[in-house]
Amino acid sequence: MREFKRLFKWARSEGWGIALVVSTGMGIGLLTVLQAYLIAQIVNAAFMQHQGWADLDRPMVLLLGVMGARAGAVWSNEVAAQRVAVRIKARLRRALLEAMLRAGPAYLKTRRIGDLIAAAMQGVESLEPFFAHYVPQAVLAAGVPLLVLAVVFPLDWLTGLVFLVTAPLIPLFMMLIGRMAERLTRRQWQALQRLSEYILDTLQGLVSLKAMGRVRERETHLGRVADAYYTTTLTVLRMTFLSALAMELISTLSTALVAVEIGLRLLYGRLDFLHGFFILLIAPEFYLPLRMLGQRFHAAMSGVSAAQTIFTLLDEAETASAWSRVSLMEEKPVQSIVSLAPPLRIRFEDVAFTYPGRPDMTLQDITFEIQRGQKVALIGPSGAGKTTLAYLLLGFLQPSGGRILVNDHPLAQIPFEEWRKFIAWVPQNPYVFHANLAWNVRMACPEAPEEALRVAGRRAFLDEVLAHHPRAWDMVVGEQGGGLSGGEAQRVALARAFLKDAPLLVMDEPTAHLDPDLEVRLERVIRTLLEGRTSLIIAHRLTTIQNADWVLVLEDGRIVEQGPPADLLARKGAFYTHLAQWRAL
Numbered sequence: 001m002r003e004f005k006r007l008f009k010w011a012r013s014e015g016w017g018i019a020l021v022v023s024t025g026m027g028i029g030l031l032t033v034l035q036a037y038l039i040a041q042i043v044n045a046a047f048m049q050h051q052g053w054a055d056l057d058r059p060m061v062l063l064l065g066v067m068g069a070r071a072g073a074v075w076s077n078e079v080a081a082q083r084v085a086v087r088i089k090a091r092l093r094r095a096l097l098e099a100m101l102r103a104g105p106a107y108l109k110t111r112r113i114g115d116l117i118a119a120a121m122q123g124v125e126s127l128e129p130f131f132a133h134y135v136p137q138a139v140l141a142a143g144v145p146l147l148v149l150a151v152v153f154p155l156d157w158l159t160g161l162v163f164l165v166t167a168p169l170i171p172l173f174m175m176l177i178g179r180m181a182e183r184l185t186r187r188q189w190q191a192l193q194r195l196s197e198y199i200l201d202t203l204q205g206l207v208s209l210k211a212m213g214r215v216r217e218r219e220t221h222l223g224r225v226a227d228a229y230y231t232t233t234l235t236v237l238r239m240t241f242l243s244a245l246a247m248e249l250i251s252t253l254s255t256a257l258v259a260v261e262i263g264l265r266l267l268y269g270r271l272d273f274l275h276g277f278f279i280l281l282i283a284p285e286f287y288l289p290l291r292m293l294g295q296r297f298h299a300a301m302s303g304v305s306a307a308q309t310i311f312t313l314l315d316e317a318e319t320a321s322a323w324s325r326v327s328l329m330e331e332k333p334v335q336s337i338v339s340l341a342p343p344l345r346i347r348f349e350d351v352a353f354t355y356p357g358r359p360d361m362t363l364q365d366i367t368f369e370i371q372r373g374q375k376v377a378l379i380g381p382s383g384a385g386k387t388t389l390a391y392l393l394l395g396f397l398q399p400s401g402g403r404i405l406v407n408d409h410p411l412a413q414i415p416f417e418e419w420r421k422f423i424a425w426v427p428q429n430p431y432v433f434h435a436n437l438a439w440n441v442r443m444a445c446p447e448a449p450e451e452a453l454r455v456a457g458r459r460a461f462l463d464e465v466l467a468h469h470p471r472a473w474d475m476v477v478g479e480q481g482g483g484l485s486g487g488e489a490q491r492v493a494l495a496r497a498f499l500k501d502a503p504l505l506v507m508d509e510p511t512a513h514l515d516p517d518l519e520v521r522l523e524r525v526i527r528t529l530l531e532g533r534t535s536l537i538i539a540h541r542l543t544t545i546q547n548a549d550w551v552l553v554l555e556d557g558r559i560v561e562q563g564p565p566a567d568l569l570a571r572k573g574a575f576y577t578h579l580a581q582w583r584a585l
């Protein structure tokens, strides 16, 4: 039920929109009472007092006016509620995206992408019934019965008493089955999440599944996951129908009770027709908003279950953004607080880092310096913390201890938006977006002129790829570089780095994709790219290590050795052992 509170908070934050929903809701209540009273008055005048049409034209016109106004209020209420729902959905999606980007790549690595997609797409979408139907209905359910009670009590205290005793039965029943409904819809939402994760995982790993002959097995399992979703959906539907039936029964019996006690008193002349008929007309309207609230509660429940995932993601990302310092959504220029003159000098002083939720330190006592224009190679076994160290320098993560200095300025004081202008990042598996090649390279520097794009392409050997394709730079590639080989995607990343021409290059050297001929040429490309730049390379090849000015050997999150490669080799320590393991010696 915590989610209910948070969702209502989001609804309240819609200001005017929600004020319109509330005011039109109260308007509907008032007009409903007035409409019932006018109908009762007209019927009373026509049939009990035998008045002619001529005497009834005023109340008839008034009734038509009230009916029109009520229709208008219902329409405005629905439109306002829909607008509130659409706006909140858009805001929630943006908040999720912002939170994910603020939390940065290190946090995203810990999450399942299927989860995020399900939350941002179906999850947010399933909140529509909550904001568009449940919230306005909650306003009506709170307002209309109170209004009816306030009108009916002075007219007939006995009916007022019946209303007062029977009305709580519907919310009481709603609360009783609410817990069960919550549990079931949560199970349904989890089944949907599992299904979307499973489909995404299957599609992404299709090649491996085929290669290992596991497609049939996966298909059978997928069928089971889909069946689980089907079964939970049917259970939820069954319970929804059952609860609708029960609420219908309660309100019908209560209305019948009112009808009997009114009928009997009319029969014995203890109540005048006008009031009796008015109360009979208003009785179903008294129970309707409560009954509808029950129905809409079930429709809204799947959204509430999804909201739990959405809010968990938002909270987690919020915590993660404390250790990540990225705010990628900010496109507005940031006032520079330091002036960094390239080439850059980097210094790590006793830097430590711990991922939240992990008991041990991922990095500790990291102290080294990259002189201006120096090429530093970072080596170490898998899981030693190389990527984490690179992320710290890139500004994706914040050190838990120590500090990083750039030209003697603490990196923590340089806004990320400013810092990113100084860095080019070439990851091991660069992401190529579903767009044309020109866009994919130009994203590194959107304002770069055409000529600079061509030069960058040429320097990264990308023109060889372009030559084989009639649309050249306009060639559209699929997401994750579909349509490009691994080596070609690598060249796109290198072309981006050339185009950006940043003073600091951070690179995770490719270990695969390259044939020997391309490897030799790429080596030349990389050497050109490194010229005159300060660079940190997570090195996986011997030549890169030999050509480096300085080598850092990382083991279990600590730098166990550092120095020029020739000196380290002569020392026959960790560096030597590391290379020996590669059979490089």
Ligand SMILES: Nc1ncnc2c1ncn2[C@@H]1O[C@H](COP(=O)(O)OP(=O)(O)OP(=O)(O)O)[C@@H](O)[C@H]1O
Residues within 6 Å of the ligand: 106, 107, 109, 110, 355, 358, 362, 380, 381, 382, 383, 384, 385, 386, 387, 388, 389
């Ligand atoms: N987002 C994360 N949350 C929690 N722990 C993480 C996260 N990313 C990495 N780790 C852990 O931190 C340690 C260092 O990981 P890191 O990726 O920096 O190593 P690496 O040296 O780059 O490894 P590889 O060469 O295999 O890429 C590992 O034990 C890893 O499991």
